Amino acid sequence: MAKLVEIRWHGRGGQGAKTASLLLAEVAFNTGKYIQGFPEYGPERMGAPITAYNRISDEPITIHSNIYEPDYVVVVDETLIKSVPVTAGLKKDGAVIVNTAKSPEEIKKELNFDGKVYTIDARKISEETLGAYFPNTPMLAAVVKITGVVPVETFLNSIEASFKHKFANKPHVVPKNMEAVKRALEEVKGNE
Amino acid sequence: MKQINPDVVAAFPITPSTEVPQYFSQFVANGEVDTEFVAVESEHSAMSACIGAAAAGGRVMTATASAGLALMWEMLYVGASMRLPMVLAVTNRALSGPINIHNDHSDSMGARDSGWIQLYGENAQEAYDNLIQAVKIGEHPDVQLPVMVCYDGFITSHAVENLEMLEDAEVKAFVGEERKAPFALIGQDPISMGPLDLPNHYFEHKRLQAEAMRNAKRVILEVAAEYEKLTGRKYGFFEEYKMDDAEAAIVLINSSAGTAKTVVDALRAQGKKVGLIKIRVFRPFPAEEIVEALKNVKAVAIMDKVDGFNAAGGPLFNEVVSAMYGKADGKIVQNYIYGLGGRDVTTYNFETVFNNLFNAIETGKYEVYNYIGVRE
Numbered sequence: 210m211a212k213l214v215e216i217r218w219h220g221r222g223g224q225g226a227k228t229a230s231l232l233l234a235e236v237a238f239n240t241g242k243y244i245q246g247f248p249e250y251g252p253e254r255m256g257a258p259i260t261a262y263n264r265i266s267d268e269p270i271t272i273h274s275n276i277y278e279p280d281y282v283v284v285v286d287e288t289l290i291k292s293v294p295v296t297a298g299l300k301k302d303g304a305v306i307v308n309t310a311k312s313p314e315e316i317k318k319e320l321n322f323d324g325k326v327y328t329i330d331a332r333k334i335s336e337e338t339l340g341a342y343f344p345n346t347p348m349l350a351a352v353v354k355i356t357g358v359v360p361v362e363t364f365l366n367s368i369e370a371s372f373k374h375k376f377a378n379k380p381h382v383v384p385k386n387m388e389a390v391k392r393a394l395e396e397v398k399g400n401e
Numbered sequence: 402m403k404q405i406n407p408d409v410v411a412a413f414p415i416t417p418s419t420e421v422p423q424y425f426s427q428f429v430a431n432g433e434v435d436t437e438f439v440a441v442e443s444e445h446s447a448m449s450a451c452i453g454a455a456a457a458g459g460r461v462m463t464a465t466a467s468a469g470l471a472l473m474w475e476m477l478y479v480g481a482s483m484r485l486p487m488v489l490a491v492t493n494r495a496l497s498g499p500i501n502i503h504n505d506h507s508d509s510m511g512a513r514d515s516g517w518i519q520l521y522g523e524n525a526q527e528a529y530d531n532l533i534q535a536v537k538i539g540e541h542p543d544v545q546l547p548v549m550v551c552y553d554g555f556i557t558s559h560a561v562e563n564l565e566m567l568e569d570a571e572v573k574a575f576v577g578e579e580r581k582a583p584f585a586l587i588g589q590d591p592i593s594m595g596p597l598d599l600p601n602h603y604f605e606h607k608r609l610q611a612e613a614m615r616n617a618k619r620v621i622l623e624v625a626a627e628y629e630k631l632t633g634r635k636y637g638f639f640e641e642y643k644m645d646d647a648e649a650a651i652v653l654i655n656s657s658a659g660t661a662k663t664v665v666d667a668l669r670a671q672g673k674k675v676g677l678i679k680i681r682v683f684r685p686f687p688a689e690e691i692v693e694a695l696k697n698v699k700a701v702a703i704m705d706k707v708d709g710f711n712a713a714g715g716p717l718f719n720e721v722v723s724a725m726y727g728k729a730d731g732k733i734v735q736n737y738i739y740g741l742g743g744r745d746v747t748t749y750n751f752e753t754v755f756n757n758l759f760n761a762i763e764t765g766k767y768e769v770y771n772y773i774g775v776r777e
Contacts, residue, residue, distance in 0.1 A: 234561040247560035250502070269563075271659035273524075273556050274747045 220285030225345030313400030347393035408459035411450035458585035481516025486539030503743020638687035647676030
């Protein structure tokens with residue numbers, strides 16, 4: 210892993226992209242990394258395009274600007290591809306991870322990007338495991354697998370602890386979320 | 402605040418400071434602190450309630466931002482002139498209008514002459530460390546002044562980043578279990594506070610208040626030295642970053658200093674002699690010390706995340722330049738207004754500033770009053 214990894218998330222308000230970026234920061238923090246997780250606050254309404262960011266490093270991070278040349282871009286809502294320049298500034302040797310039922314080859318045609326493209330059907334996974342559309346959990350798992358910012362085994366332990374804390378009042382949803390995570394780790398596929 | 406467990410917190414929520422009273426009220430409800438939490442109907446009332454509680458001898462804290470701080474204005478002066486140590490966490494946010502929830506320093510810079518001590522912090526760690534030290538600085542017998550602990554809205558307040566915390570017992574031991582008020586409305590020797598003060602005494606009281614602010618300079622360094630022993634983290638009036646042999650330097654406040662540091666590192670790697678000074682203490686203003694730190698630079702850019710609208714420079718610029726007058730003349734000094742209303746401040750902005758400084762050194766030609774990151 211490079212010393213500093215920068216990730217930019219594109220989602221819509223209510224889909225949990227911000228929460229996913231904060232969870233990723235927490236997971237990386239638990240492995241002793243220096244981390245940043247922060248959203249770009251705009252009009253805070255359901256469905257509006259939002260951006261969130263992660264920096265993860267082996268060394269202290271002092272930079273406090275947004276990320277303009279990310280190593281990875283995560284697209285939580287594929288309809289954004291038509292309205293937001295999601296791959297702007299994305300490094301050539303970086304990668305984009307899209308939540309879509311389409312194949313990496315199909316989605317690549319819609320993206321202005323020649324590098325690696327990964328897809329994951331977070332809607333299907335979420336609806337089949339959680340019974341509702343919460344794409345951020347499968348997306349988070351896919352991001353961990355593709356970026357390698359933390360080892361998968363460490364991630365599984367850490368995220369389970371986070372879920373137990375977050376869902377202290379409804380522990381029955383923890384196994385369902387873990388199933389969503391594990392399926393995402395297996396089902397994310399790429400076109401390298 | 403939870404670790405300090407103050408006697409009274411009176412607060413009114415405002416973005417992006419809301420989470421401070423919100424989370425603190427949860428600690429109160431859960432019995433994790435035994436603070437009296439006063440939910441008031443405005444920031445004017447919040448500061449008034451804090452003043453009442455501090456006048457009664459309590460250890461008092463609150464938090465606000467932007468228009469909330471503006472609504473406290475009248476009472477800020479009352480609290481400072483009554484010599485009441487209180488701690489106010491200011492989550493720096495632009496002032497209306499037009500309405501904007503994002504970061505700049507218009508709010509606390511507007512309150513710079515209210516008589517409050519002002520500490521600024523680059524990141525969550527410095528905000529935490531400053532808040533703990535603020536209690537001890539303000540309550541020192543030679544100071545007895547309220548303290549604002551300022552940090553950038555959203556950029557610092559709403560980001561997740563690494564933070565080293567002290568144990569609760571260490572914090573309590575550092576600040577002391579309770580405030581020891583030398584005078585109060587209640588107790589063994591109650592006094593009256595805040596009565597009419599006409600020309601025969603008012604001036605003397607203001608003179609004493611100014612003396613307390615001078616004393617604060619010494620106390621701030623004493624408290625920082627004690628804090629360093631506890632944590633290993635060093636604080637002063639400002640941080641000097643790679644200033645030793647710097648020819649071109651930037652002076653600025655809060656989170657953007659971290660972004661500028663990465664540019665300093667990159668330019669240093671190219672052999673360019675650059676550095677930066679990040680102001681931590683704006684009130685009292687460390688005038689002599691800043692001049693000393695700048696004495697060897699050829700060119701300096703002083704950057705304000707606020708426009709003073711005096712058409713001649715931002716507040717930090719004016720204070721640094723007037724400190725330099727007669728003591729560090731003949732230098733190239735530029736002012737840059739940047740980042741208003743949350744405009745993102747990038748490494749590119751700082752590269753431009755350093756380029757401009759080197760150009761000025763080479764050609765002797767430059768503009769004093771500049772804006773960066775704005776569309777003209």
